[in-house]
Amino acid sequence: MKKLSVLFSFVLLLFLANGVHAQQSDTYFVGKWDILIKGLPQGDTEALVKFELKDGKLTGSITGKADQKDMPFTDVALKDSVVVVKFDHSSGEVEMSLLKKDADNISGQVNGQFNLTGVRKKED
Template sequence: MKQVIILFSVMIMMMITLLPCKLSAQTNSAIEDFFVGKWDIVVQGLTNYDINLSVDIKKIEGEIKGEISMPSFGVTGVELQGITIADSTLAVNTGAIGFDMPLILTKKDEKTLTGSLMGFPFESVRSDQK
């Protein structure tokens, strides 16, 4: 009987220890899934022009990958490097036009992003219907 009590106690301690890990993984997966898709972005307020961007985020074998295109600069399909997701924010540095440009995307609601490119703010809606 003593062995059963010890075994039961160990099982309860394992459940208490592992349950938060499972919940955290589910939450992170849900926010990753939100970012997956195509997003059209217009960065306004620059001195001489607006920047049009297209960002395509994919989840391949559980890993977040992405590409950025900047049609006004003749740049298409540049792979995003160093994607990080924390809370409701995706951050990446992209070298789409020859130098690092920090791109920050933050979930506003289920169909809208806010963010910044090199410190210039923008708001974006999903261009594909998920």
């Protein structure tokens, strides 16, 4: 079962690797998201993901809640209900895919290995 999951993740990432850039009309991901990345070597990790539209393009960053280190996205590719972002981390370049589940929830993976879940952060 685990091999099937890894194979599915690999195929999904290959499909997304075509690098389709964000469409101007899609604003679903815009805002702040509380995410939980599960199963990392240092344990489950919480982070805040921020997306915004700049000059009609989707941009953003990820901030670890523990260390408060803000890492801007170096690449953002959007296709249908999936966005793939890349950012530089102390361990190297990281690729994260986020899939729209419903109005306020996302799921995804980091480097095709670690699952994540996310919830849209409500503004105060």
